[in-house]
Amino acid sequence: MSVLEAAHENDIDLEGACEASLACSTCHVIVMDTEYYNKLEEPTDEENDMLDLAFGLTETSRLGCQVIARPELDGVRLAIPSASRNFAVDGFVPKPH
Amino acid sequence: MSRYLARPLVSRYLSSVSSHPLHVCIVGSGPAGFYTADKILKAHEGARIDIIDRLPTPFGLVRSGVAPDHPETKIAINQFSRVAQHERCSFYGNVKLGSDLLLSELRDLYHVVVLAYGAESDKDLGIPGESLSGIYSAREFVWWYNGHPDYSSLKPYLKRSDTAVILGQGNVALDVARILLRPTTELASTDIARHALSALEESSIRKVYLIGRRGPVQAALTAKELREVVGIKNLHIRIKETDLSVTPADEEEMKNSRARKRIYELLSKAAAAAGTSEADPDQRELHFVFFRQPDRFLELDERMGHVSGVNLEKTILESVGSGKQIAVGTGEFEDLNCSMVLKAIGYKSVPINGLPFDHKKGVVPNVKGRVVSHPLGSLSQTEPGLYVCGWLKRGPVGIIATNLYCAEETVESIREDIEEGVCKSAKAGSKGLIELLEKREVKKVEYSGWEKIDAKEKQMGSERNKPREKLVTWDDLLAAAN
Numbered sequence: 001m002s003v004l005e006a007a008h009e010n011d012i013d014l015e016g017a018c019e020a021s022l023a024c025s026t027c028h029v030i031v032m033d034t035e036y037y038n039k040l041e042e043p044t045d046e047e048n049d050m051l052d053l054a055f056g057l058t059e060t061s062r063l064g065c066q067v068i069a070r071p072e073l074d075g076v077r078l079a080i081p082s083a084s085r086n087f088a089v090d091g092f093v094p095k096p097h
Numbered sequence: 098m099s100r101y102l103a104r105p106l107v108s109r110y111l112s113s114v115s116s117h118p119l120h121v122c123i124v125g126s127g128p129a130g131f132y133t134a135d136k137i138l139k140a141h142e143g144a145r146i147d148i149i150d151r152l153p154t155p156f157g158l159v160r161s162g163v164a165p166d167h168p169e170t171k172i173a174i175n176q177f178s179r180v181a182q183h184e185r186c187s188f189y190g191n192v193k194l195g196s197d198l199l200l201s202e203l204r205d206l207y208h209v210v211v212l213a214y215g216a217e218s219d220k221d222l223g224i225p226g227e228s229l230s231g232i233y234s235a236r237e238f239v240w241w242y243n244g245h246p247d248y249s250s251l252k253p254y255l256k257r258s259d260t261a262v263i264l265g266q267g268n269v270a271l272d273v274a275r276i277l278l279r280p281t282t283e284l285a286s287t288d289i290a291r292h293a294l295s296a297l298e299e300s301s302i303r304k305v306y307l308i309g310r311r312g313p314v315q316a317a318l319t320a321k322e323l324r325e326v327v328g329i330k331n332l333h334i335r336i337k338e339t340d341l342s343v344t345p346a347d348e349e350e351m352k353n354s355r356a357r358k359r360i361y362e363l364l365s366k367a368a369a370a371a372g373t374s375e376a377d378p379d380q381r382e383l384h385f386v387f388f389r390q391p392d393r394f395l396e397l398d399e400r401m402g403h404v405s406g407v408n409l410e411k412t413i414l415e416s417v418g419s420g421k422q423i424a425v426g427t428g429e430f431e432d433l434n435c436s437m438v439l440k441a442i443g444y445k446s447v448p449i450n451g452l453p454f455d456h457k458k459g460v461v462p463n464v465k466g467r468v469v470s471h472p473l474g475s476l477s478q479t480e481p482g483l484y485v486c487g488w489l490k491r492g493p494v495g496i497i498a499t500n501l502y503c504a505e506e507t508v509e510s511i512r513e514d515i516e517e518g519v520c521k522s523a524k525a526g527s528k529g530l531i532e533l534l535e536k537r538e539v540k541k542v543e544y545s546g547w548e549k550i551d552a553k554e555k556q557m558g559s560e561r562n563k564p565r566e567k568l569v570t571w572d573d574l575l576a577a578a579n
Contacts, residue, residue, distance in 0.1 A: 017501075024497060055502045083509075
């Protein structure tokens with residue numbers, strides 16, 4: 001199950017306009033801990049192409065539809081970019097890209 | 098799966114200010130309109146939304162702008178359809194603001210009016226020869242091949258020579274280049290309009306030049322689209338190695354934008370690959386031409402009134418501060434012959450009576466989506482209950498997803514204003530709109546009418562191995578809807 005699917009299963013408002021076809025960046029999530037970001041597989045060229053255009057892109061950004069849940073990722077914290085809400089959660093401020 | 102279950106997070110936005118429904122009208126049913134509707138429905142349990150569009154079909158540029166060979170990009174329609182079918186939302190097509198009803202009438206009927214009607218006009222070059230036949234805006238050409246009912250009879254000149262010139266190097270420029278150069282056998286199984294497929298099958302265009310006035314580092318296209326075009330079989334890409342040399346300012350631009358850097362790297366790779374291969378006479382060619390700006394269009398005497406080429410001026414880049422570089426003419430000119438020109442230099446919004454408009458920027462002046470009363474006046478004086486979203490608010494830039502955040506900002510402004518008590522009195526809403534439209538004998542197309550059009554197009558498409566065969570005239574669309 002991808003992060004996008006997990007979000008929908010838990011009624012979290014994460015948009016998935018192209019339904020995981022790598023044709024948009026609406027499921028953009030920010031991995032809040034670098035340690036967890038590094039555990040993920042490198043994004044493909046196709047994912048990077050979409051991330052280039054993502055709103056509020058950071059160095060630990062990924063597309064939610066491409067991040068697959070695994071036991072090693074237990075406890076991962078993800079932030080959803082927002083135009084109007086303050087980013088900082090628990091003092092976290094994402095590094096802009 | 099239902100995404101409209103009440104959740105504790107959302108309920109903090111519940112309007113407790115009034116006990117009557119919040120009547121909202123959104124003008125325009127493209128991504129900006131639908132994301133706005135979606136967010137208002139989620140934020141206000143008492144909101145009732147009417148989305149109007151001048152076309153009988155919803156979805157704006159997702160239907161009429163996204164290229165036929167990009168079906169994954171159109172998947173967004175699924176979410177928009179769910180919004181249109183929500184019990185507190187209605188779609189009314191074939192209703193034109195300015196003709197069928199006035200902005201002032203909408204503001205009388207609804208607490209909140211959000212204008213999201215995009216940009217249906219074009220930037221002009223303002224150079225001699227621009228009105229010669231054979232010169233089109235990319236918007237017109239795109240609407241033609243996508244079956245927009247206003248442009249089905251465009252009949253672009255595709256048989257006069259083997260060369261077309263596209264001015265601009267954004268994604269729209271790449272779209273039209275691809276449609277001109279892709280083998281028509283590949284286009285035959287897409288939702289391209291039938292008249293366009295037939296015309297392209299007889300087209301003699303084999304060479305397309307994409308002209309940018311600045312360099313590869315400034316090109317407006319994006320990586321996915323560039324990667325795609327470079328990967329097309331039997332399409333020979335031509336880029337001059339000399340155009341790839343970068344200035345210190347270019348290096349700085351690339352350092353500040355990973356997108357710019359990746360695009361430059363892709364173009365360099367494409368140039369290197371192109372340099373080593375031979376073009377065979379049957380191959381189609383796509384040339385990226387940098388550092389050239391159009392000075393005037395040319396016409397041959399014997400084809401009076403028709404474009405025969407473009408006179409281009411060489412440019413160099415000049416820094417104008419804050420990392421920006423502009424193109425400056427060098428006084429050196431050269432001609433490029435062609436029989437068709439497509440201008441892909443940007444869209445422009447259309448003003449309407451009674452709406453403040455910034456003619457310089459081509460947008461409705463606004464602060465976070467609240468319409469400002471006077472373009473040159475104080476930014477703090479805004480029109481109560483009147484908002485904008487999408488290209489009409491930000492200018493014609495960005496992708497579908499950009500509207501998600503644009504809508505979030507506008508809806509936040511609406512929420513703040515509702516809490517301040519902007520919407521105290523009762524309004525007629527849908528009931529009033531329907532009465533008005535009936536009085537004026539406007540044949541509105543409801544969502545169920547669109548479903549009939551949709552079903553008919555899909556059925557016709559299945560007979561031809563296409564996802565749909567679009568209905569392309571106003572008469573056919575309205576007939577199918579009823």
